Amino acid sequence: MDQYKALIGLEMHCEISKTNTKVFSSAKNSYEDTPNTNIRPVDMAFPGTLPVVNKEAVRKALMASIILNCKQPEYIYFERKNYYYPDLPKGFQITQETKPAPVGIYGELTYEVGEETKTIRVNNIHLEEDAASSTHHEDTTTINYNRAGVPLLELVTEPDFHSAEEAVSFLETMRSIYQYANISEADSKKGQIRCDVNVSIMDASLDEKDPKNWGTKIEIKNVNSFGGVRDAINYEIKRQIELKEDGKYDEMEQQTRRFDEETGTTIYMRSKVDAIDYKYFVEPNIPKFKLDPKWLEEIKATIPPLATERRDKYINELGVSPRDAKIIVKEKPLADYFEETVSLGANPQSAANWINSIILGHLNKMEKTIEELFLTPKMLKGLIDLVESSKISGKQAKEVLTKSLEEEKDPVKLVSELGMSQITDEAELTKIIKEVIEENPTQLESYKKNPKLFDYFVGQVMKKTRGKANPALSAKILKEELDK
């Protein structure tokens, strides 16, 4: 591999899920509803229907363009991409081509790969409509037109990635941006993110800035998960290197392949020569729209704090460890959950500890999202407070939280149900400790010579109280009583 360098570019499609209605239709933009219920006549292309642009979708698209440091156009136009497919009732998709300019061109974004910071060039980002979703059964296919017309952002990068790891890190960064900017849930499980990947290899010794040195570009269509992107890139690099080593690379034509999830391989679809001519032209039913620089300023001013900004705040203002802060901001819903818990008055580092250990572990195990979690930030705060005020020990809290998540019960209620509260009453503890000392005269004698036996007495106290004795207080009293 060292002999070769891979050049990888991405086309990332992400549905804008955070608008009330579709991009050119007044039907509801919703993923969950019963199939074929969110439909207006225009979504089924009934004769005489016309597209009407959803300004909120344009606003969100422009926000993404600004975040990606792209240049915004003077006018907003839309174009028709003409092709026949059952999921596209009009027979054309309303989209934006590069001429006239889409919502954003020529941007760049820095992102992190492990500890390293890298920069990727963005060729363009454009706003378009999604097609209906198809479900293929054994001998039939069903179509759900709820998705027809859902706003979709397509981001096209330059071939600036060199590894699957870089590409996936960039996708994770973009997902985070879409979530934090309230543009999209960006959930690939809901099919909201879909990628096309292009891969070529070249001699590592040559200058990659000169396109003449680039290899043959292979496009891989419809890769629908980040794991898939990683596997497709790795497979394709390996395949192309093998061709090179076998001396067959130069015979390889520019082509489109598809990723097969089952086998983790890419499969030939069509040659570049057979590429579809989409016969683009400007959509005549949407008048060109002059972008007011004031509106762009307004949009810029309303970009919510993104992940890195929130992470820095957690570290610098809330005193959360960098490691924990980084984990929390990875998914916006998790960061929101954390912030709500803290805003209720919980200790930030304790909240981070519980979220990153037991709660995340539970979510992963149950394949749930934080939104589906039974435990509310208020409940978590209650539990943290019990530990803070020494009502229960950390060990007990761990036990309670696990039980609470499993049985879907309020942890504070569980603590009282299980009679788990710590013994923090000094008089009560002194009484118990005196009993323990009386019951162990031989050990008391040995202790006088060997202070290491102190731990033995601690254990006896815990045993007698079934772990409910407050450890710090017990130790203090025990020391006093033993040294008397």
Next chain:
Amino acid sequence: MEYMNKSIEEIHEALKKGEVTSKELIQESLKKSHELQEKCNAFVTILDDAKEQIVTEEVLSGIPYGIKDNYSTKGILSTGSSNTLKDYVPFFTATAIENLEKHGAVAVGKTVMDEFGMGGTGTTGHTGIVKNPWDTTRMCAGSSAGSAAAVAAGVFPYATGSDTGDSIRKPAAYCGIVGYKPTYGMISRYGLFPFASSLDHCGALTRNVKDAAIVVDAMKGKDKYDMTSWDSAYIHLAESLTGEVKGKKLCYIKELCNIENYPNASTTLKEHLENFANTLEKVKSLGIEVEEVSVDKTLLNALASVYVVISCAEATSNMSNLTGFIFGPRGEGENYIDMMKDYRTKNFSPLIKRRFVIGSYVLQKENKDRYFHNAQRVRRLLVDTWNKLFEKYDAVILPVGSGPAKHLDGSIDILDKDTAPLEEHLQVGNFGGFPSITIPDGFIDGLPVALNLTGACYDDANVLNIAYAIENILGYKNQISKGGK
């Protein structure tokens, strides 16, 4: 006593006075519809169960009218005169029709057109050819053929039309009536079956200018379902018709109107242009200045090609929704591609298929700049040329076509390629979205001929007022076809 041959205001007056009821008007209109159907085949559907409306202060209330069959009408067959939609009953009504309904208008029929508006003869509808009520051996022109025939025959005082090249204004000319398409976007196109979206206009066919103003006043308005519609609430067309035109300026184009441009001119063409010249003299008598201007002949000769390229390209895309899956009779085949091919092959007429081929060809990557983009550049040049004229003149006045209605038997008319720009110049009105109105200006061989006035965008009231004044001195107002053959 007949009423359907009268003007809208006269009928309204009679209704208000109680001389006649809405129900009686409907009966009269339906009876005449069936008679005309026998004679000219103007209707796809005659609405025998049309319900009378309460007569109010609204001048259109209770009065019958006709709808071109490319307007979507809820619960009523809407075919676009195409086999692809031969059984299509929409579940929503076009905004323009809804607006007429709000004014109490009563639809009594859906009229035949060239298939989806793609034709200028009125002979390509799926229910057969439409004959001219003045002479049934001749055509009405198209595509609003049925609407023109029915209004001319006195079936009702007005009908809706649509106009992509000249589809309202040419049939109006051939049938001796008024045809008006307002500025692009004044009437919402929501619910109008599209042909070429950047050129499509809704409009009206009537028997006098004031009726055209009244009808478009009712049809127009900004519509949240059509982004190209605009707010024209400040424009009151009918109220603007004062007849005061002294000092207005018109121009005609030498290269189109001068007989010397036509070395092989037929007697008919000579008569038509002479008649137009005489009309100009009468126009001048109103105190209107009329001047001759010159427009590059190369530009005029390019007109027809520009239209073909742009309209076919947009039409190919606009009609891609016709697959026979969601609506329309489903085709046969093993898979969706075969089923779609079967449906489209069986149900589109050869003329339309030819236009689809042209449309696809000019949009192909390797041809797009040479044809489609060049057509758009020339479109821009033509529109700029006309806009330049509108800086100095209130409107351009020109004869419509090269004479009266052509014969249905195409072999009778002599083809003169020199007259192409004269036949096609109304398309400039669509290129620029200009308000454009055709009014009758005389007869040749007992058949009506017409002139056209086209003005600047948003200047509809001015253009209509000039047409109104000219109409008053010409004497062809409210004429009903006197069909011999």
